[in-house]
Amino acid sequence: MSADLAARAAVFRALSHPARLALLRLAWTEPLSGETLARLMNLAPATVSHHLAQLAEAGLTTVRPDGHHRLVVANHAALGVTLAALIRGEGTTPAAEDPYRARVLRAFMQGGRLTRIPAQRKKRDVILQELASLFEPGRTYTEREVSDRLAEYHPDFFTLRRELVGLGLLARENSIYWRVGEGRTPQRTDDHILTVPPPAPGDA
Known part of the structure; x- marks a missing residue:
């Protein structure tokens, strides 16, 4: 399977769970923190973090820092691509977040704070x-x-x-x-x- 087809398939996988659809709807017009989304969804923060990672890796959300928090917002450009365009290979595939970076941030950033400074150089550089x-x-x-x-x-x-x-x-x-x-x-x-x-x- 080509990298382009894999990236397009990742979009469908990210949209295949009801919780992820609900998260996109909540973050459609207003950037929200993971903690706020967890409260609105009545889910554990770890569960929401897992779903957000799936959306980010498919390029369907963007994240920006804001004080103690990382705010999530739906990537309208990526979500505006039609199903037909995805299937036919037309248009630009959403730019996915680096999976390694996403894993490091989930491991070391909790509740908007750095739990510890990574000892490993590569992970520390991500932070x-x-x-x-x-x-x-x-x-x-x-x-x-x-x-x-x-x-x-x-x-x-x-x-x-x-x-x-x-x-x-x-x-x-x-x-x-x-x-x-x-x-x-x-x-x-x-x-x-x-x-x-x-x-x-x-x-x-």
Whole structure:
């Protein structure tokens, strides 16, 4: 079976359970947290988490961080594809969430908080990439602001802050931090991160 056919079949599997259909209906117009969905569905949070993972892996929902929570909303573009188009192979298959990333987030993020910092590097990087989304590209944060945001997720904000800089997700200069991706580019040295401005026109 081709990867494209497998992706299309995953959509049908995700829609085959009544609970998942109900979750999509609840999250159709308003982003909701897993805890809120569990309360509205009168289901255990672990059960809702399992169903949400199936929907996310089929590309039928999108997730965004909001304070202590990850909010789920239906992916209207993916759900707007007709059954005929899916069967005939027309149109774009929904982009599925990385299954490994989804498993790591389910294992280490509970109730909107980080239960523990993963020891395994690959898993830790997934968590750090998720936490980096707390910071908006294009704006700066004081060290206190960074620490306060991270402390909402785990008490060891110092380790998380250091790891975010070490992985190159945040840059730092004179106790001012910003999300990497706009403005300045972090460059790694043996001991720390240096930040340098992008080259001026004609310098490259």
